[in-house]
Amino acid sequence: MQAVSEADAGAARPSRRRPRVRLRLINATISRGGALLLGALPFATVAAAYLIASAQRLAINPSDKLLPSPAQMWSAFFDLATVPDKRSGDLILWADTYASLVRLFAGVGVATLVALSLGVAIGFVPRVRAFLLPFVTVVCVIPPLALLPILFIALGLGETAKITLIAVGVAPVMVRDIANRVMELPPELVAKAQTLGGDSWTMVLRLVLPQVMPRLITCVRLALGPAWLFLIAAEAIASTEGLGYRIFLVRRYLSMDVILPYVGWITLLAVTTDWLLVRLSHVISPWAHPVQGK
Amino acid sequence: MSRIVVHGLEKSYGDARVLERVNLTAEPGEFLSLVGASGCGKSTFLRILLGQEQQSRGVVVVGDRPIVPEPTPQRGIVFQRYSVFPHLTALQNLLLVEDFRSGGPFGRVFGARRRSARQEAEAMLERVGLTNARDLYPASLSGGMQQRLAIAQTLLGRPQILLLDEPFGALDPGIRFEMHELLTELWAEHGMTVVMVTHDIGEAFKLGTRVLVFDKVRHDPQFPSAYGATITYDLKLDRKNRASPRDVAKVAAMVGTTRLDSAIATTAS
Numbered sequence: 001m002q003a004v005s006e007a008d009a010g011a012a013r014p015s016r017r018r019p020r021v022r023l024r025l026i027n028a029t030i031s032r033g034g035a036l037l038l039g040a041l042p043f044a045t046v047a048a049a050y051l052i053a054s055a056q057r058l059a060i061n062p063s064d065k066l067l068p069s070p071a072q073m074w075s076a077f078f079d080l081a082t083v084p085d086k087r088s089g090d091l092i093l094w095a096d097t098y099a100s101l102v103r104l105f106a107g108v109g110v111a112t113l114v115a116l117s118l119g120v121a122i123g124f125v126p127r128v129r130a131f132l133l134p135f136v137t138v139v140c141v142i143p144p145l146a147l148l149p150i151l152f153i154a155l156g157l158g159e160t161a162k163i164t165l166i167a168v169g170v171a172p173v174m175v176r177d178i179a180n181r182v183m184e185l186p187p188e189l190v191a192k193a194q195t196l197g198g199d200s201w202t203m204v205l206r207l208v209l210p211q212v213m214p215r216l217i218t219c220v221r222l223a224l225g226p227a228w229l230f231l232i233a234a235e236a237i238a239s240t241e242g243l244g245y246r247i248f249l250v251r252r253y254l255s256m257d258v259i260l261p262y263v264g265w266i267t268l269l270a271v272t273t274d275w276l277l278v279r280l281s282h283v284i285s286p287w288a289h290p291v292q293g294k
Numbered sequence: 295m296s297r298i299v300v301h302g303l304e305k306s307y308g309d310a311r312v313l314e315r316v317n318l319t320a321e322p323g324e325f326l327s328l329v330g331a332s333g334c335g336k337s338t339f340l341r342i343l344l345g346q347e348q349q350s351r352g353v354v355v356v357g358d359r360p361i362v363p364e365p366t367p368q369r370g371i372v373f374q375r376y377s378v379f380p381h382l383t384a385l386q387n388l389l390l391v392e393d394f395r396s397g398g399p400f401g402r403v404f405g406a407r408r409r410s411a412r413q414e415a416e417a418m419l420e421r422v423g424l425t426n427a428r429d430l431y432p433a434s435l436s437g438g439m440q441q442r443l444a445i446a447q448t449l450l451g452r453p454q455i456l457l458l459d460e461p462f463g464a465l466d467p468g469i470r471f472e473m474h475e476l477l478t479e480l481w482a483e484h485g486m487t488v489v490m491v492t493h494d495i496g497e498a499f500k501l502g503t504r505v506l507v508f509d510k511v512r513h514d515p516q517f518p519s520a521y522g523a524t525i526t527y528d529l530k531l532d533r534k535n536r537a538s539p540r541d542v543a544k545v546a547a548m549v550g551t552t553r554l555d556s557a558i559a560t561t562a563s
Contacts, residue, residue, distance in 0.1 A: 188376035191346045194365035196451045197394040202401030206390060210381040287381045287431040 068257040077261035092246070093265070100231060100243040101269070103159065107166025108227050112220055114167070115174030120208055122175065123182025125200070136175050144169035144226075145233060152238060162234040169230040170223035181215040182208055214288040217281040221274055228270060296357030296454050297321050298343070298487065303352035305338055310519035312338050316352070318506070318525060325481060325488040327502030329495055329549050334523040336491045336508045340459050343489060344371050356455065367395070370453030374460040377444035378432045384443050385428040388415035391450040414450065422446045422476065438469035442476065449480060456481075458490040462497065470494075474501060495546050505529045507548050 030038065054067035068076075081093040088095075121128040122136065148165055155161040185208065193203050232244030239245040243266055250258045282289050303316040312335040320326055328336040341347040343354060345365045354361050356368060365371070378387050392411035393402045403411055419425050422442040432440050441461055448456065461477075462470045478501060481488055492498050498505050507527035514520040527548060529541060 186376040187346070188373045189379060191344060191365045192371060192373070192377065192448075193379075193394065195344070195367060195370050195448070195453065196391050197367045198401070201399060202394055202397065206393065206401040207379065285381065287433065290431070290433050 065254045066256055068260070072257045073261050076255070076257040077265075080258065090241075095241050096243045096246050097265070097269070099239075099241045100235065103162050103234075103242070104166065104224075104227055104231050106159075107163045107231070108170060108220060108223060110163065110167040111171035111174055111223065111227075112216065114171045115178050115219065116209075116212075116216060118175045119178025120182055120204060120212065123179040123185075124204060124208055129179070133179065136172055136179075140172040140176060144230060148234065148237070157238040162231065162239070165234050166227050166230045170227050174219045174223055177219050178212055178216060181212050185211060210285070214281050214285045217277050217284070221277050224270060224273060228266065296487075298455065298489075299353075299355040301353050301355075303339075303342070303354065304350050305335065305342065305347070305522065306350045311522035313349075313508075313524065314522035315524045318528075320487060320489070320504075322487055323485050325501060325503045326490065327498035327505045328489065328491045328508060329493070329498045329505060329545060330508030330523065331550050332493075334508045334510070336523075337459055339508070340457055340489060340491050343455070344369055344457055367451055368453060369455045369457055370448035370451050371457045371459065372441065372444045372448050372461045374463045377461075378440055378447060380432050383429050383431055384419060384424055384435070385412075385415055387432070387443060387447050388418055388450055391415075391447060395451070418446045418450055421480075436469075438465050438473065441465065441473060445477065445480065449484060452484075454486060456486050456488045458488065458492075460491055460493060463493060470497070477501065495542060495549060498545075499531065499542055503531050505531065505545060507545055509548060 050067065051070070054069055057064045057067050058069060077093070081091060084090060085092050118132065118136070122132050123129070144165060147168060151161040151164050151168070155164060189207060189211075190203065193207050198206065231242075232247070235242040235244030236248040243262060247259050247262050298318065298320040300316055300318040303313060304311070305313040316339065328339065330336045338347065342349050343361070345361060345363055348363050361368070379390065382390060389408075389411055392407070392414070396407065397403045402408075416425070416428070419428055422445065424439060424443060424446070427435055427439060427443075432443065435443065445461070462473050465473065474497065490498075490501065505527075506525050506529075508523045509526040510521055510523045511526060512521040527545065529545070
C-alpha cells in the first residue's frame with residue numbers, strides 16, 4: 001500500500017511547466033507588454049516601409065519630392081512652425097491650426113447643442129417626435145457635401161458657410177442618436193421619477209440630461225471624423241488659411257514634405273481631442289465608467 | 295389615507311384581452327398580495343394602478359376621485375429592476391425626492407431646505423442600513439442593497455399607496471428574508487396601503503393581509519386570448535392566526551406552483 005501511494009504521489013506531482021492547454025482563440029488573453037508590442041507593430045511596419053522606400057528613391061534621385069526623408073519633413077514642418085511667412089508675417093502652422101480648429105469646434109459645438117436640445121425633445125416628448133422625427137430622418141440621408149455649393153452660394157465664401165457645412169454635416173446623425181438613447185431610457189425610471197413628483201422639465205434636467213451625457217460625448221467623438229472631412233473639403237475649395245487649405249495649396253508643388261507632416265499633425269490633433277473627450281466623460285459621468293476590479 | 299376601488303376593469307391589447315371584470319375594494323392600510331400564473335395580467339393590473347398603462351374599460355378610484363392616467367406622487371412604485379437612478383449615488387438618489395417635490399424649475403432645493411432634506415435622507419439611509427453606501431453608485435451596490443435604496447426612496451415620497459412589482463424576485467432567499475422584515479417594519483411605521491405582485495406564494499401569505507389570485511375563468515380553446523383574467527380568489531388573512539397550510543396549498547394549486555413545501559415554509563417563517 002505504502003509503495004503504491006508513493007508511486008501515485010510521484011506520478012501526480014505537478015510538473016514545473018504549466019500544462020499547455022490550447023484555448024479557443026477568443027479566450028486566449030495577452031499580457032500587457034505583449035499587447036503593447038502587438039499594438040506598436042502596425043505603426044512600426046508602416047514607418048519602416050516608408051523609410052526603406054524613401055531611402056531607395058532618394059538614393060536614385062536626391063531631389064525626389066514624392067517620398068521625402070524624415071529630416072526633410074521635419075525641416076519643412078519646423079520652418080512653417082517658427083519662420084514667419086514673408087507675405088503675411090504669420091507663423092503659418094499656428095495660423096492654419098487656429099483657423100481650422102475654430103471652424104471645427106464652432107461647427108461641432110453648434111451641432112452638439114442642436115443634437116442635445118432636439119434629440120432630447122424628440123426622444124422625450126411624443127408630440128415633438130411626431131413633428132420632427134420624419135424630417136430629421138430624411139435630412140440624415142442628404143449627402144452634406146452636395147449641400148456645399150448651396151451653402152457657398154447662400155452664405156458666401158466666408159467662415160459661416162464652412163461652419164454651417166460642418167454643423168449640417170454632423171448634426172442630423174447626432175440628433176437621431178441622442179433621440180434613440182432617450183427613447184431607450186428604461187420606462188421604469190421615467191415612471192419612478194414621476195411618482196417622486198418630477199414634471200416634464202425637471203425630469204429632463206435631473207434624469208434625461210445626466211443619462212444621455214455619456215452618449216452625447218460618444219456622439220461627439222464619432223462626429224469628429226466626418227467633421228474633419230467636411231472641414232478639409234470646405235477649406236480646399238474656398239479659404240485663405242487652414243490646415244486643409246495648406247495641404248491642397250502645396251499639392252500644386254508636389255510638396256510632400258509639407259503634406260505628410262500636416263497629415264500627421266491633423267492626426268495628432270484628432271487623437272488628442274478624442275482623448276480629452278474620454279477624460280471629460282469620466283469627469284462628468286463617473287457612474288457610466290465603473291472601475292474594473294478593485 | 296384613501297381606499298382603492300376598482301370597478302369593472304378591463305384591459306385589452308388589440309384582440310387579446312388580458313384582464314376582464316376586475317372588481318376590488320381595498321381599505322386604507324391593507325397589504326394586498328397579488329399572485330397568479332405568469333402572464334396572467336397581475337403586473338398589468340399594477341401598472342394600471344400606477345398610471346403607466348390605461349385600462350380599456352372600468353374605473354379605478356383612489357380616495358374620492360378616479361386616478362390620473364399618469365404616475366403621480368400619490369402612488370409610489372418599486373420595480374424588480376431599474377428602481378433607482380444609476381447616475382446618482384445612494385444619498386443623491388434620496389435627495390432627488392425633495393429636489394423633485396419642491397425644487398421648482400431647477401429640480402433642486404438649496405440652502406436650509408437642502409440641509410433638512412439631507413438630514414432626512416441620511417436618517418432614511420440609516421433606517422435601511424445603507425449608511426456605509428451613501429456615496430456609492432447603484433452599480434456598485436448588491437441587488438438587495440439596490441432594492442433597499444429603492445424602497446427608501448419611494449417611502450421618502452410619502453405615497454398613499456405603495457406599489458411593489460415583484461420587488462424581491464431577483465434576490466437570494468436569505469436577502470429576501472431580510473427584506474421581508476424590513477418591509478413589514480416600514481409598513482407598520484408608515485401605515486400606507488401596499489399592493490404587491492409576487493411569484494412567491496409563501497411571500498404573498500407571509501407579508502399580505504389579503505391574498506388575491508388572478509386567473510382566467512373562461513376559456514376559448516380556439517382563441518386562448520379571447521378572455522382575460524380576473525380575481526378568482528380573495529382571501530383575507532387574520533393578523534392573529536396567519537394562513538393555514540391548507541389555504542396556502544389551495545392558492546398554490548390555483549397558481550400552479552410546484553414548490554409547495556418552500557411556500558409553506560416561507561409562510562411559517
